[in-house]
Amino acid sequence: xxxxxxxxxxxxxxxxxxRLSGLALALFLPVHFWALGQAIQGEAALEGFLRWSDNPxxxxxxxxxxxxxxxxxAGGLRVLALEFLGWRAQQKTMVAxxxxxxxxxxxxxxxxxxx
Amino acid sequence: xxxxxxxxxxxxxxxxxxxxxxxxxxxxxxxNQTVLDVxxxxxxxxxxxxxxxxxxxxxxxxxCAMVVNGxxxxxxxxxxxxxxxxxxxxxxxxxxxxxxxDLATDMAPFFDKWAKARGTFQPKDAPDGSVPDDFAVVPxxxxxxxxxxxxxxxxxxxxxxSGCDIVAxxxxxxxxxxxxxxxxxxxxxxxxxxxDRLAAVAGDAGCxxxxxxxxxxxxxxxxxxxxxxxxxxxxxxxxxxxxxxxx
Numbered sequence: 040x041x042x043x044x045x046x047x048x049x050x051x052x053x054x055x056x057x058r059l060s061g062l063a064l065a066l067f068l069p070v071h072f073w074a075l076g077q078a079i080q081g082e083a084a085l086e087g088f089l090r091w092s093d094n095p096x097x098x099x100x101x102x103x104x105x106x107x108x109x110x111x112x113a114g115g116l117r118v119l120a121l122e123f124l125g126w127r128a129q130q131k132t133m134v135a136x137x138x139x140x141x142x143x144x145x146x147x148x149x150x151x152x153x154x
Numbered sequence: 155x156x157x158x159x160x161x162x163x164x165x166x167x168x169x170x171x172x173x174x175x176x177x178x179x180x181x182x183x184x185x186n187q188t189v190l191d192v193x194x195x196x197x198x199x200x201x202x203x204x205x206x207x208x209x210x211x212x213x214x215x216x217x218c219a220m221v222v223n224g225x226x227x228x229x230x231x232x233x234x235x236x237x238x239x240x241x242x243x244x245x246x247x248x249x250x251x252x253x254x255x256d257l258a259t260d261m262a263p264f265f266d267k268w269a270k271a272r273g274t275f276q277p278k279d280a281p282d283g284s285v286p287d288d289f290a291v292v293p294x295x296x297x298x299x300x301x302x303x304x305x306x307x308x309x310x311x312x313x314x315x316s317g318c319d320i321v322a323x324x325x326x327x328x329x330x331x332x333x334x335x336x337x338x339x340x341x342x343x344x345x346x347x348x349x350d351r352l353a354a355v356a357g358d359a360g361c362x363x364x365x366x367x368x369x370x371x372x373x374x375x376x377x378x379x380x381x382x383x384x385x386x387x388x389x390x391x392x393x394x395x396x397x398x399x400x401x
């Protein structure tokens with residue numbers, strides 16, 4: 040029976056975020072390589088793409104991407120600490136810290152956009 | 155009583171292996187009432203055909219676990235006031251186990267997996283099952299003793315097994331309780347079956363299937379951390395893997 044009420048605890052939500060961010064990053068990776076591949080077509084092609092990527096919608100998408108990446112990294116480190124170091128206590132705090140790292144990374148990225 | 159007694163609205167899953175549906179009951183609300191009290195009231199006062207299971211009523215035997223408002227719990231130690239939402243309770247049999255009837259599930263697959271995970275203590279000094287000559291001294295301060303102690307109070311209620319998504323996804327998965335039991339024995343210095351046990355819990359249906367969602371730890375009524383125990387098993391198998399296997 041798939042009852043979501045039994046899953047409403049921080050570690051399960053952290054698992055879900057980890058899985059979904061991993062899937063989203065995997066889907067993004069080909070796009071990332073395609074964008075880098077523009078450099079092979081010459082400087083102008085890459086430059087043109089980078090200009091186009093300056094639009095606000097893409098900046099928002101980029102911020103989301105940065106948050107997903109940071110969430111996946113911080114969440115992954117949490118799982119590694121749990122499994123390899125046996126850090127069993129304070130899981131709620133560790134989940135909260137991982138979320139904090141992810142949003143801090145997103146915020147830093149946003150602050151840097153204006154610079 | 156002069157004033158009208160407050161009533162609990164209780165939905166109970168009634169059925170058998172073929173299927174079933176929720177049935178509605180009204181049960182008088184009482185102070186310090188447990189969920190098991192509510193089920194017992196229904197069975198004794200309303201409908202004697204209701205099937206459920208309990209024995210000790212004090213959180214020792216592990217037989218009264220059910221899914222209460224979506225979460226697996228030991229019903230004898232769960233106060234209605236803690237879990238009822240606006241005076242409503244929803245009771246179902248444990249998930250991930252075959253239903254016998256109503257709230258009683260068949261626990262055989264659950265305990266079969268304890269056997270599969272080599273959950274039987276095998277004395278090092280007496281492999282043939284005879285009684286060892288002398289008492290083993292296991293100092294309480296040692297790390298292995300503490301690791302074993304952390305998981306030894308399991309009452310086998312099946313709450314972790316019912317709350318585990320991995321069991322739902324892979325019916326062969328040994329599950330949190332059986333793996334927790336294996337971990338206590340891996341840490342038991344008197345035990346002589348470490349190698350076989352670690353081999354039994356490795357692999358796709360063993361500890362490596364766990365995704366560390368930690369639902370078992372979140373739901374365990376005894377405050378045991380099976381998720382941490384499973385992580386311990388993974389570690390015990392991981393490092394020796396570089397040195398040619400578990401010894």
